[in-house]
Amino acid sequence: MSSAVPLSEIAADAPVLRDFGGGPFGVYVHVPFCATRCGYCDFNTYTAGELGSSASPQSWLAALRGELAAAADRFAGLPSATPEVSTVFVGGGTPSLLGGDGLADVLDAVRSAFVLAPDAEVTTESNPESTSPEFFDRIRAAGYTRVSLGMQSAARHVLAVLDRTHTPGRAVAAAREARAAGFEHVNLDLIYGTPGERDADLDASLDAVLDAGVDHVSAYSLIVEDGTALARKVRRGELPAPDDDVLAARYERIDTRLAAAGLTWYEVSNWAANDSARCRHNLGYWDGGDWLGAGPGAHSHLGGVRWWNVKHPARYAERVARGGLPAAGWESLTDDERYLERVMLTVRLRTGLPLTALAPTATPAVNRIIADGLATRSDTHLVLTDRGRLLADGVVRTLLT
Template sequence: MVASTLPEGEPAPADGALPAAALAGLGARPFGLYVHVPFCATRCGYCDFNTYTPGELGTSASPASWLDGLRRELDLAARVLGDPPRVDTVFVGGGTPSLLGADGLAAVLDAVRAAFGLAHGAEVTTESNPESTSPEFFAGLADAGYTRVSLGMQSAARHVLTVLDRTHTPGRAVAAAREARAAGIGHVNLDLIYGTPGERPQDLAASLDAVLDAGVDHVSAYALIVEEGTALARRVRRGELPMPDDDVLADRYEQVDAGLSAAGLRWYEVSNWASSDAARCRHNLGYWLGGDWWGAGPGAHSHVGGVRWWNVKHPARYAALLAEGRSPAAGRERLSADDQRVERVLLELRLAEGLPVDALDRPAVAEAEMAVRDGLLDGPALAAGRCVLTSRGRLLADAVVRRLT
């Protein structure tokens, strides 16, 4: 998913060219491709991603014009990268990619193959809304070459879904997960959101039971964040709903971790649990481990060799720039050595394997030792050369990052 606001940065070249230094190590690091589908049937109250409903777009853009633009951007990417590596991972996110249907998503993957080619054993994921899926949809995905599906469940409690403005029925996500597995999709994820106003411990327990009953091998669980500019933020500001409480969010996180761990799904990133190493999301691991990726689509972000850039947000502007033979990039930034060091701490510390101590400077090592005494980092792991968050440290991960940077 892509946030609705873009950062400031330097102008991006119209031809999309990257500095030679950024291209020097291409292929030595994991290379992924993110595709942003900006279409949604309705807007969820908590969502601040770069998405558009039919009423918001009118006739200015369509899935067909978006797909034309996507093909052009992928061709541009292949030219910019010179001798591009085959893609290790593809992640189609949104928005609601399943609104494209299996044929539309097959066309997306065909465009990736034509521009880049897929590495042997590539992981290919699409997000899907349970309500826009069916057994036939999943069969089509499997035939097209998708290996992984991520379904937005959020909760099994109807009143929680109502607060979130989610339109699917409570049981549909579980049914969709079973359909995906029956169709031969190798890995299936369900997303949960915890801490919604009005959610009780028993509601979250029911959601966890439903997830486990679905037999998925991966679960992502996120605390509800009230983002400015959303319908949810306006309701909180008017006093219709309370702001999520930090202590409640911590309790809910511990409940999620305990329930999933007891069922054999182990955390490998602060918000992600998997039944095995093979079930981990390789695409997201590429982000967390500092890999390279090209983000294609309106508002998508990319990173190659220490250069980060982001596309214009509106689908019509995106398609128009590419039709003119120009890059859709709105701006970019070159990460300094210090920027890259801070980001490495921020991202790798979230992983169960942790961060190598040798990535820290001397003052940060001293802070890590203090964090062990405070119960935030694991002592034996630090002695072995890794900064690994404890259970308490995961609840305060952002604070630990600040201490180590």
């Protein structure tokens, strides 16, 4: 394991990379730009004021093309051929700030370096305020197949606590515009448990989501991340910390409403109208797949090796300009680490955790989890119950002790 040597210094035939290939391969592109900084967000993002003249969307795109080309050259020297790209996910940050033409350029950069599968899923995240009918028409024509819109809440005062800049109602309007542009798969993101949020506020948000007619919903409990403006307000006593009992009740409320509308959970925080509506890219993460992360601060995982890029857009561009991959550090996962991640991620899926993936020593823990009503066991899988979904992190801890 190393946290200093960049992946570009590892020999092209390094044994740690020989497991790469044979399964789905995704590409994640990180767009680090935001118009404003949300108080709860700890992602690697920057406003124009924070960057000044050190970086721009144009310099970032040029560096992205360079990184993708370098990665393609790097993979070409591996024993196994680079598979077709089955999923692309453009996240951030706020990718929609690039505009329709900018996002078309991003996808063109991926296509220039790799071969996209004919049925590739291509997703972009978008802030509703930086979208329009013309935007959706442009990215649909460019080859995007899926849009994920950050809604968070339909309540103005909840959005204010989160420092979200979009107006209530705009997310629903954007979802309708995306569907009108030909997007079959549209996701709306919700955050629940924000200080000051009432049951009525959540109900209004769910009403709006269902009225939008989307085929996918993601709902996440508010997490107070260290170093954020929200964390500072909670620490000073200006806002209360999210209450675990309230979060559990809100989750059950969300699940009940979405299930009644025909949206079924397939991962603890994600619901889809049918199998084709599920986010294949994220399923690749949860199933332990391979992906290349491109852009400042992006993480990659290939054949048991994980690496992460330098974070600042200016430093990222400088590293790419010098040649090779802009990795800040890397690690070769041990068998124990891969086992931990398999349990931690796969148990959250509706399909459950294969019993064959568990170590024999986990049998007593499995029996306790089932006895406590947190999971059921079929001939092949351990599957969380409704109560188990609320306590998924505890289930993981039990399985790993």
